[in-house]
Amino acid sequence: MSTGTLSKADLWRAARLSVAPMMDWTTRECRYLHRLLSRETLLYTEMVTAPALVRGGALHLLDHDPSEHPVALQLGGSDPKELAEAARLGAEAGYDEINLNCGCPSDRVQSGAFGAVLMQTPELVADCVAAMAEAVSVEVTVKCRIGVDDQTPDEILPDFLDKIRAAGVKRVTIHARKAWLQGLSPKENRDIPPLDYELVHAMKSAFADMHISLNGGITSLDEAQAQLARGLDGVMVGRAAYHQPADVLCAADPRIYGTGTASDPLEVVRQMLPYIEQQMQSGSRLHQITRHMLGLFAGRPGARQWRRHLSEGAHRTGAGPELVEEALSLVLARAA
Structure with a gap:
């Protein structure tokens, strides 16, 4: 659109x-x-x-x-x-x-x-x-x-x-x-x-x-x-x-509109990283963004590790996009 x-x-x-x-x-x-x-x-x-x-x-x-x-x-x-x-x-x-x-x-x-x-x-x-x-x-x-x-x-x-x-x-x-x-x-x-x-x-x-x-x-x-x-x-x-x-x-x-292909949540996390960096440079805190991402892998391997890593780490002083990358690596390790 x-x-x-x-x-x-x-x-x-x-x-x-x-x-x-x-x-x-x-x-x-x-x-x-x-x-x-x-x-x-x-x-x-x-x-x-x-x-x-x-x-x-x-x-x-x-x-x-x-x-x-x-x-x-x-x-x-x-x-x-x-x-x-x-x-x-x-x-x-x-x-x-x-x-x-x-x-x-x-x-x-x-x-x-x-x-x-x-x-x-x-x-x-x-x-x-x-x-x-x-x-x-x-x-x-x-x-x-x-x-x-x-x-x-x-x-x-x-x-x-x-x-x-x-x-x-x-x-x-x-x-x-x-x-x-x-x-x-x-x-x-x-x-x-x-x-x-x-x-x-x-x-x-x-x-x-x-x-x-x-x-x-x-x-x-x-x-x-x-x-x-x-x-x-x-x-x-x-x-x-x-x-x-x-x-x-x-x-x-594809299913509702008959267009495009299904998105991949793994790739979406990667696409979120520049946005997270930009928002944090503008004064946002990491948890303001990642709290909406906790359910992204619900029902999939690594979901619990993803959720826990973000929940426990996003409030810490200095936490940034690298924390999200770490959480993503835990999902990838479980999916391997």
Whole structure:
């Protein structure tokens, strides 16, 4: 993929497989690694709050490497004017897509009246995305749940989609679980509410003109391909793409997009070395980068040695790219 703003057709193609926005995980260092594993997959930032950008002036949160494209900025907020300004800042920073978070159930997000709580006010969401779309030329999308608390998903989700579609949204990612705003922690909200894939497929049938991606519980390319084969437009993978990135991303380009060849995690580590050196010269600490690389060899010979060497050594004063090379040699020794 070339850098810069993509055409809608290219962006919709990229969204056949995406890596979910995950707080503290999908940082720019993580996205750089994921882009080396797959040239085609759509990547997302962590959620960035509109107030942090507009009121706090935290524009460093928009920093990203040109190689990350196609890459989307996820925003959190509930004020249409503020979200419009944050979207404009994101578009000016070069993001290919601006996504509104309507799915995060954390207490901090609820107190700000955004995230999953927005499922209760679809009219407000429609106002938000309409204001965002008016402010930018890049595509504005939504990531949502199937409902919250005591809502009946097969009643409220069609209404929610109908209202955001009328406001101009043509692409949505649906996390196929309810969010319980009271009684469950954010971690529990990722596992305990049951998945309802059939409802997401029903939404695709009812909203055939929309690009609909499924999120929640997908752990492998096989599962992603099965959902695509059933007629969904895209699949978003979260924790599996982070903890076993090679399993999900290395073969994504040939299997999901029909292009290129599978990447090699051994070679990707070597490609990371110049980036690590460059980032450390700019003031980054080694562990800020290598913490995202711990699962790179999950399930493969040498995975434990790789993980231990990086975990124990990356925090040490003076640790640099040579520590990663040492860890790689341990993997190669086990694979021999």
